[in-house]
Amino acid sequence: MEGKKVVVVGAGPVGSLAALYASSRGAVVEVYELRDDLRNLDTTPLNFTKSINLALSERGINAIRSTGNPGLLDKILERTIPMHGRMIHIRSSGGALLQQSQAYDVHGRFQRSVDRGELNKVLLDHLDSLPNVKFFFQHKMTGADFRKKKAWFEVTDKNRATPSDRPQEIEVSFDFCIGADGAHSATRHHMMKFARMDYYQTYIDCLWCEFSMPATKEGGFAMPPTYLHIWPAGKFMFIALPNLDRNFVCTLFGPVDLFTKLENGTDEELVSTFDKYFPGVTTFIPPTELVAQFKRNPHLPLINIKCSPHHFGDSVVILGDAANAMVPFYGQGMNAGLESVRVLFSKLDETPDRAEALAKYSAERTEDAHVIADLALANYIEMRSSVTSPLYKLRKYIEERLDKYVPSWGWATQYARISFSNMRYSEVIKKSKSQKRILTTLLLTATGTGVVGSVAGILLLWTRFRHQKVFGLSWSGR
């Protein structure tokens, strides 16, 4: 990629990381971003269609680590808050508030809460120090010809635009274009005129609204900060992630019906709905504040996008939400996006012919992207209700004991493999399916026939399990 002109569209975390990878391979990198530089803005730098606090885990960290800048990774990790598990807030049958913690991992691995803007800033500052990376903020992609390798951008930056009432449009040539411009990607839109792309988008029946839970008067966190707090309520839920300023960034998720009801109801109804379903929240977010935030902050939809391929020829590739927007319930959106940068460049490094490398990348990544999108959808059910079910807890318990006490078996929960490993998403799901079959046999046998059955089940488990290990080895050998 030495000396090649690489145009990155989008200066979010995924686009910034892609620029860094391209730059370290000697490319001449230009980053075009629709919005202003978020570092120039005083208030909330991002538009309100992006969640502000995100969970950063192994895949995202590994993608940053693989740039070979330990200082950069440290700077990012310093800005994160470890979350060692979920804290489930429920009301007992007697009406008392209960808080139950569930550790994320039996080996102590954890999620990290991070402000998207903070992470983005660290990456942008780092890129600023590189001689071969240039930024063009407030440049809106208006067209692209991916055969001729040209793109057009409208300059909305008042300082750069010509003194006329009509916006200036510039033409940019490139060798390679990376579109990391989000779920409503202009790069993808123009790429679809060249690539024969299968494309699927759907809005799920769920809206979200962000809330801020302030620090206490003493300046401390309102709740223990080392957890992702969840108020599961069947069809809807409320969650809270700790932020460096000792606030919690909270989100209400619920079906469109619930939002419509709350929007049309009185302030008292909103507060009493919270008190009924999300016990304790109004102790930390005062009711007047809660109502004000619900009215002020937008109520936004959730989109699920799958497409294939993710590239066209040797000319363009789309990454992150542009290729694979998912619902936020597995905490994998940004991690998957960052990982896609690492996977892309590993293919480019391995295969000199770029068209061939992109075809390989696309084939592998679309498979993984579809898996994690489906898992994220399924996890909505888990978070808002299954977390409290005894069977769910039992399975988690057994799987974790197997993982902890018989590590040689290579057993692990799906959650751990998704969040704390770099195994391909599509392999995780294969392993989980196999484990689930085995465990279900055990649990059914145990429940159905008591002690005798349990012994038989364990024997059965053992027999099958040795088989599973063989599969496990053959998979990891891929």
Added chain:
Amino acid sequence: MEGKKVVVVGAGPVGSLAALYASSRGAVVEVYELRDDLRNLDTTPLNFTKSINLALSERGINAIRSTGNPGLLDKILERTIPMHGRMIHIRSSGGALLQQSQAYDVHGRFQRSVDRGELNKVLLDHLDSLPNVKFFFQHKMTGADFRKKKAWFEVTDKNRATPSDRPQEIEVSFDFCIGADGAHSATRHHMMKFARMDYYQTYIDCLWCEFSMPATKEGGFAMPPTYLHIWPAGKFMFIALPNLDRNFVCTLFGPVDLFTKLENGTDEELVSTFDKYFPGVTTFIPPTELVAQFKRNPHLPLINIKCSPHHFGDSVVILGDAANAMVPFYGQGMNAGLESVRVLFSKLDETPDRAEALAKYSAERTEDAHVIADLALANYIEMRSSVTSPLYKLRKYIEERLDKYVPSWGWATQYARISFSNMRYSEVIKKSKSQKRILTTLLLTATGTGVVGSVAGILLLWTRFRHQKVFGLSWSGR
């Protein structure tokens, strides 16, 4: 709609018909079209991404008839050529050329072959005579705000543009916008920023290339003109539709692999492939001409699009390919598009509140649109192979006899209901499923147990059928 400003995007058959419907309701109509007026062009007036000859049948005719302009409908029908059935061209096991005709309908109803441009011209000429319809050709939609009811168009018409090297952009306000701008609809693209649209597009593994089969030296048709000619060849096929100039407009359909092989092969290989699979074609299209056309004419993909909803608020609706592009194998693409205009305006006429009317339209039409898109895909299999299967022929035979000789039973083939009725597509499929269950029982019984079984089967059919009739009545009463 009296006095309201209606902007129609797209001046193809569907957009033109929508303009006519809006105009007859007193609207002030402006039609914006990306391309030049096809009546100004000497050569093939359409871009090469649209098939030139299409099958016009009841739904399309009914939509034109319902404008209440018998003269207009007559002008269009004069430009069509009746096709009473399929003519299947195959080679016997001995190698002889066989032509087998299959009538489309037991009641003599037929398809009509029509040049898309001719039909379009008649509609445009008619619209030209209306004082409340204005055309803006060579205007490309560049943006739209469907809340503020404004759209922007770039004027690519050299005569209208300002004398500058940069294209002029105009802002257009409207009360209601109708997007009939094809599979790659700009209206849909901008509407998706407002409506939470579920959207699905897929390219099937099939390309197509158009050929022209010239008239004979004596000026006659090379083959009987009252048929849609088909050369079914399992995974691919060749078809021919008669044109008014006594040519046949032909299309080769085949998987990408086949096209790649033919593109990379010699001229002789192309000709021998035709001779092997499409016997007789090279007698009518001389081999040199066949090769030249295959090289000159583009090899184009087929896209299948489903989306929901088809509208946003009271502001915009998308129709035809923009909402529901389908593969061409049921001959329903244009018919469904024209029908959607009729259905839309029937909802608008019934329901004074436009937002409510559009919501009703969208709910009903998306269901029907998805059904016909699926049927069109399935018919590819039927056309390229099932037409020659004995079981297919037997079923068609029995169904047609039931339709013809016991009309009171209300039996009809799916093909007849799709092509020769105005029954909702979704009801057609319900009826067909029910009929298929009954027939399968009969056929299986008959085949399995001979004469005794046949008698039993007929009795069973009779018993079930009385039941079916009840359903039939209740459905048609909807």
